[in-house]
Amino acid sequence: MPPLRPKFIIGAPKPLAEAQRVGYAPIGRFCGFASSSANQGTKIAPGVRQPCGKRWARIPWQPRRGVGTKTSWEQWHRQHGQPKRSNAAGALAVVFGASVIAVLAAPATSWVKERVDIKNVDDNIHIDEPEDDQDTEQTYRLAEVAKHDQAAESKWIIRGTAVYDITDFVACHPGGKVILRACGGSIDPYWKLFSIHNKPEVQQVLDDFYIGRIDARDLDAKGNVDWSVLGSDCHAVEDPFKDDPERDASLIVQTAKPCNAETPGNLLVDFLTPLRLFFVRNHLWVPRIDPKEHHLQIELSDGEEMSYSLEDLKEKFEQHTVTVTLQCAGNRRGEMNNTSNGKTSGLAWSVGAIGTADFTGVRLRDVLLASGYDVDKACTACPNDPESDRHIHFCAPSDTYEQSIPLQTALNPTSDVLLAWEMNGEPMPRDHGGPLRAIVPGSVATRSVKWVERVRISCDESQSNWHNRDYKCFGPNVRAADLCQKDWDEAQSIQELPVQSAITNIIRSTKQSPVSVQGFAYSGGGRRIVRVDVSCDGGKTWRQACLRKDDAKGTRRWAWTLWNIDWPKDQVPEDAEFVVKAVDEAHNGQPQTMDGIWNFRGLLGNAWHRVPMASQS
Amino acid sequence: MPPLRPKFIIGAPKPLAEAQRVGYAPIGRFCGFASSSANQGTKIAPGVRQPCGKRWARIPWQPRRGVGTKTSWEQWHRQHGQPKRSNAAGALAVVFGASVIAVLAAPATSWVKERVDIKNVDDNIHIDEPEDDQDTEQTYRLAEVAKHDQAAESKWIIRGTAVYDITDFVACHPGGKVILRACGGSIDPYWKLFSIHNKPEVQQVLDDFYIGRIDARDLDAKGNVDWSVLGSDCHAVEDPFKDDPERDASLIVQTAKPCNAETPGNLLVDFLTPLRLFFVRNHLWVPRIDPKEHHLQIELSDGEEMSYSLEDLKEKFEQHTVTVTLQCAGNRRGEMNNTSNGKTSGLAWSVGAIGTADFTGVRLRDVLLASGYDVDKACTACPNDPESDRHIHFCAPSDTYEQSIPLQTALNPTSDVLLAWEMNGEPMPRDHGGPLRAIVPGSVATRSVKWVERVRISCDESQSNWHNRDYKCFGPNVRAADLCQKDWDEAQSIQELPVQSAITNIIRSTKQSPVSVQGFAYSGGGRRIVRVDVSCDGGKTWRQACLRKDDAKGTRRWAWTLWNIDWPKDQVPEDAEFVVKAVDEAHNGQPQTMDGIWNFRGLLGNAWHRVPMASQS
16 A cells, blocks of 8 residues: 655745745654755755745755654754754744644744644644545556656656556755656666665655556566567666766776776876876766856855856956865775774775865865855854854765865865866866865865856855765764764865875885885874884884975965885885875874774775785785 | 184274174174175174164074184185175175175175175274283183173173173163173073073183183182172172063972973863963073053064054954964874984973963954055065065064065964953963063964064064074984085974874773773864874774864964764773874875884974773773
8 A cells, every 4th residue: 555645735934936936745654844045954844844045945855764654843952952943034834743733933942942832833834734645556557658768757666566656755855856856767777886775764755755656567477577568778877987088007996886986096196187188086976067058156144146257257367377186085985894803885996085186276266256155254154153154065066966165174264175167177077076176175075066067155054965874974883774863964064185195106226226115194184294104024123214295285285295215125025015104294193003993884984004025026 | 822802893884883883793603794785684694783774683593504704704704605685785794714804885686796896895994903812811800800790891601610792782682671681690500501502602602702610719629710709699690580470389300400391181072271370481480560551563674663552452343262282293293212323402291281262362463454564565576476464473561583484374364363362251461471472373382472572574584582592393314413504504493383182181980980081183174174083093994073162362373173983981991091182274184103204303293192901991
């Protein structure tokens, strides 16, 4: 029997037509509330939208463990605590139970103080009566489903042999409009591609949109959908990666679609990594964007928006070139899998998910200033004031990716956060974010959002899954299953990176020549590497490597430091194990082993890097 | 035979009288040069003074290894490299060999490009002919030496039985006028007190001022000075520490004079450390300064000076209270002595050379702005430009202490660098820097200079020994004897501190009650502690401690985080070893052991802190 699926419209003191266009919430599954600020929205159920001065802001969807039909208001509050406040008075919508809807036009700050009185339900609110339960299951022919593609008004998908009408969900999909690609066909290949969907909560969400099953006449002998009934090819999933650029054959491919490929360590020899060798870390396919058409939206916390074409940015602002090392948070995850703690989840990178380039563009700080943002005020705001702006969101087109950084990272006068269109003096390659990429020096590469289309100032961190779930690091004892939403919410998002170093080459030209050991060292937050210690006996004794000179550009040290050291042949034992560890200007170093820093996501592996001589001979 | 000791005046295109007053250089020992900027002076020999717009700036004295009578100009340059440039054109004085003196009135930047031509000797330069060597050694009666005390025009000291006329050296003494205390008597008790003098180079410097020996009639049977001939007491060294404040009896005293005393770890239980328990780290005695008379000099890089009384500061600027943890760079040095690398030099602190207080004062940034300093320009200056201001020096009265911090640390809008007169709401205690102390949040405590009297903006770091020699950290393989001056010059001065944590209490009320483990965690640079991992099995398995809430004040997290965790009694093994390690918001952690971070000065010991249960039972 399909789950109960009544429809209703919530929280719409602003034009009802607009609310109807975007805001349908499934009932019986979530409690939710909407606050009223221009662009904030936290702890909100799918389909709940909030009004702001100019438009309806999309509210990120977050499934909440334990929030279901049987959760009372008090239980919900107890579990999730006081919601973050919003900036302005406005509408508040509360949905719980199966049929109670309350909308309160009042300052959002006050809502937790009083039980919402259903007598306050706004006249604008319309409630559709629940449809009657159906005793028999509805079935659909495959050809009919195929008509409900992304062009159709009503959009359906198939999962297994179940059919779902996701029309109302599309706007709430955390991955954005990408989901439209699956309409009229099966979602299964996409879920296989994007394994983030393989969670019971996600299936639960989908269940709310269940409308029936595929007719038995369109199933094969094994009970699977028989796509052949539609004729050749028309059932095939269009390959979303067909427009991806070609990559250099020397990259080590971890996954092909989306492309995740690292630079072989021994090729990381240049201070500026050649573009063709720069590691590729993509969460989806590579969009094809016409630089002439591309516009950047700046969205301030009062709802004001400014739009800049690429030409605008180039003409209106001073251009800067900054040398930045980008490193994936999961670099060296492969080694972390080898501890007694067990495997981690994620791509098993070796040392090559890192690279350095000159990025050219304009300072985000300058663009914000020109957009009328009060940078001075924001710089000196108390960090404990929940009302103050504290984060900057970077969004890729169609909500395909979103991350945020602390506001101060961009506003600091010594900040070099750029909107960049050049990499090593060439137009930014599509694979690396062209035509426009946010560059956040000193921070984990994921914050340098590719194909950036929207910059949003907010009092909250981004609530996208990529931000909220993907780049957080827990203790060595913690397993994913131990965590509830509160744990995720409270965990620090990875921003500045810790000290890292690796050996990339151990070169012995002849048996008589010295052994030349080379590598890189890097620290986040603009902190310079001040020392690199190298050992040839596994870490018992050390010598200092020579730090190579370079002409890194920037207000602080955003780039790695390449190093090398020669070892007289006769001082290299037969069973030599070379080890490197670095020290940055805050005198932080690296842990001896991966054991103490192990985490189930395999992030931030920065133990001493060990390479047996034998492996290089 | 006493060393050759001719006198001459150097480098004085400005009024000769002034040069004569302050500038006599010993010849035959040092090469030196003076550049012309208002307040810069590096690589300079004792006695060399430089003119500036308004006055003669004192140039720190630095003995340079290998610079002696036999060092040629080229050798000197090869050893020491190109000197740092100075800000303006002016006088350049070069002294080398035994009799060649050259003074070149030219931009100092050009001096290394051309061999100085002695034909350019300025007319203002007077050279006293060397006195004839004396075949017989001059002797002095003790009573005569005693007359040459600090009040006398000519100031003498005794070392052993040798007599030195240090009149010309007093102004060049890196420790400032403190040396006057010894005049008319023996320097020996002071050198015993301040062991920094126990180096051959220091004796070499003194040798240049040798004038003879104590008459045999004033020596005892063993050949030592017989002070009794002067009558009772008048030979006694006045105890410079007699005015030191009383300290709490519970502090653990490492040295009494100067006072260095730490808080017992088990008393570090309050978020704000009570003043009476706050660790004391003094390099000298505690001066007695009348707050009403105390003035702060602000010295800009163009030579401009501003003076502020304490009342001025309080009335003219907005007051701020910031919660700051101060930690000595040598905290936990005691543990570092226990590695296979051997002993380190310095005070063997346990975990208690750390404390946290609310400091109230004005932002240095505000004072610099009001003093006419172009903060915006300085903020955006290229960090690689040697001409730009890059450091702020903090000086205690009479040059008794001096340190510097990077300019950006104070100019950043989120910086909370204060000039503070209150600590935990009380007037700043004398022991902690009253009446006025520089507070540099996030940096090693030594940069928070006590009794601050002068703030100087410079393109160079402070050249004081306390700054240049005392707080630098080398690799585990390096011994002090391996280092030449260049190594010291190039080593990074410790500013921001790495992640630190310690267990302060393991409490078991009864055999049946849970074991409560408590401690602190801290990171420098304003980086918040995001996680504290605690183990009861020596680091094999971990649990996360509860981070205690507090109301730390400041634009960033400058304060430690107190933590605690309860262990059910039956989960604590008999041989339990509790271990703590912390993680900060840049996801830096702590090294597993002290081995890899050992350094001969015993600085920055931040390995996992281990406390066997047995030690607390």
